[in-house]
Amino acid sequence: MTPPDLAVAEKIEGPSGETEELISGSEAIAHACRLADVDVITAYPIRPYDTVMQYVSQMISNGDFDCEFIVAESEHSQFEIVKHASVVGARVFCGSSGVGWFYAFEALAVTAGLRVPMVAMVGNRALDDPGAFGVEHNDALAVRDLGWMLNWVSTAQEALDTALIAYRVAEDKRVSLPCAISCDGAFLTHSQTLVKVPAQETVDSFLPPYDRAEKQLHPDNPITIAPQVNEDWLMEMRRQNDMAMRRARGVIIEAYEDFNAKFGRSGEPFIERYMMDDAEIALVGMGTLAMPVRVAVRKMREQGKKVGFVRVRWFRPFPTIELQDVLGGVHAVGVIDRDYSFGSAFHSGVLATEVRSALYPMESPPKVISFIAGLGGREVSADNVIEMADMAFDAAGGGDINDQDTHWIGVRE
Amino acid sequence: MPDTDVDTFADFIATQVLDPWKGPKKVPAEEYYTSGHRTCQGCESAQLMKLMAKAGGPRSIVLGATGCMYVANTTYYSTPWAIPWMHTQLGSAGSAATGTAAGLKAMMRKGKMKKEPINVIAVCGDGGGADMGLSAISAALQHTQYNLLILLYDNESYANTDIQVSGSSPWGANSTFSPPGKVKRIMNRRWKKNTAAMLASGHPECRYVATVCTAYPVDAMNSVRKALTIGGPTFVHSLDPCPKGWDYDPMYSHELGELAVETGIWPLYEVEEGKLKMCGKSKRIVSGQFKRKPVREYLKRQGRFAHFTDEDIEYFQSKIDDMWETWLIPGVIPFAAA
Ligand SMILES: Cc1ncc(C[n+]2csc(CCOP(=O)(O)OP(=O)(O)O)c2C)c(N)n1
Ligand code: SF4
């Protein structure tokens, strides 16, 4: 992979110092790190996330960005280093992909347990074995129970904006939890689009400095962090983390409102509703899948089929209320998972299981049909989407589509 | 190093100058590792914590990897640490020190924190440091822009999990993973790693590597003080008799530490700015002023070697003899010239 050259990117000056640049999702995240004035970044190579670190290191060597940049000797160390840097008060950033994210798993668990508000980027990638480069969501999803906030973005612009929002939410004292931004490998990390890169002053007005206050590890504040506990205290601590994740919901809403006021964009925080107003059936998915789905929805709408799309933006905290609201009125929901959860209920993917669970308490919940598609970066075409939507329509009309099983789309049997 | 222009190298943050203490009477009374821990009676690793905290003083941050010095030390609501202390994962001492030092450095350079030299000390056991965390320690020793000390307390087993053999356990030692049985007398067939010399020779930019033993407390403290003063990433390896794991009466901890040095099993040395200096009795062993005691005197005092036959003891003795008679640098570098 050739090292990226920042000088090549086109820069178009916009209002209030904002520039418009043709950049990839990875470069957008690197800009967010620069704009957030991150203090310590650790890197370790693994595709596709590592392009972020190529951009970051180039920004540093060009003098555009001042931070400690450490090339670690493993992902475990990568995440442990920033965890400790964060505890002495530094704002930190890190990231990984696929097996790299898993190599860091112990560090990921303690980062959430300790409520270290770091921001990470996951360039979603299939797990080994067999070795594969393409996107699957199982890497990031593996931390879903630990206290990491998790979101999936679908454009480079959203990647940049969400990274800034993530710092604000993660570091908010009511939350103080780590946040991972998932970017589909290749489709988002490596594709260039025009992105509005905000001015430093606008970012500064939105994102206050990181302040650990009484939790900062420093000789002026000689505290002991993470002493050993037993059954006498652990449950209260888990409960505090639970409460923090519950509070995150309100803090996220606040942050999106303020982001919208200052930057003039952000959208609805937890989900994106696409042609849902009069939809009879809905498709649900995350990440760059939104592209072919939107195309297919428009095509089907031309044929008079009332289908809509819901893109889940935040997976943790999970948008239960929004999904109940948007899906409550439809007859059937087709959930498209770019992941697997072997042996789970109905052999579904992770998203479908969560959606079913969120809709279950409703008075007359829609049927949920679960699909697995696009694994390993396989393209999900508009035709694939139409196939799935048709199955959802069939289920809605009382057809014999099995909603007690999961349908693999685009797979050679 | 050539001038590397922008940023990180230019604003080198100095270290605290911690002069050596000339004798026990010069050592200040203040303790920073105090009551509240529940380590075994006679625990030399706990003694090392106390000495290290004294040596580093109040402007220090200590990171402690999982192990006895975490679990037996920091029960919630009864921490013995009067200086800032934080847990780190079993294999993370190197990363914890690097991250802490990098965080402080970035904040000070960018004017987000008052500039002052703060000692960063990461503590790990032989299991956490010399086995699992070796790669992170190796990496830490390469990042010469950070001032940090990695202090490895070697009780020669995974002690906290009930005494299991590690890569730093002595050959043949009885542990819960290497119990002598009806058919196999010797279950641990690995010879103890030569960790300090490996790290010193493998990281030529590292400015200070030393071995110490708490049986010589002032020397141990001065080693820590020297490491922190010299700056950059440094490494100190301490041999700590452990009554539970080594199976002896706690009153003999100090004596066993001395015997480890006097038998030549634990050589004391420091590598400072690329120069090797043998220390204490080990120096006198090399110069011939002190005759090594037979290893039998050390082995026979500990239950973990109770199953040793005369042949086992002879084998052990021959390996220690090799160390002083055939090694390229006696007690330190284990090759003989071909
Ligand atoms: C990743 C991981 N694996 C295993 C353990 C279990 N464990 C806790 S303490 C310990 C012993 C560590 O041995 P050492 O580093 O020598 O320290 P000591 O207990 O001897 O003080 C082990 C294996 C752990 N905490 N983390
Ligand atoms: S087992 Fe050994 S190292 Fe652990 S507390 Fe007891 S004496 Fe100390």
Ligand SMILES: [Mg+2]
């Ligand atoms: Mg040990």
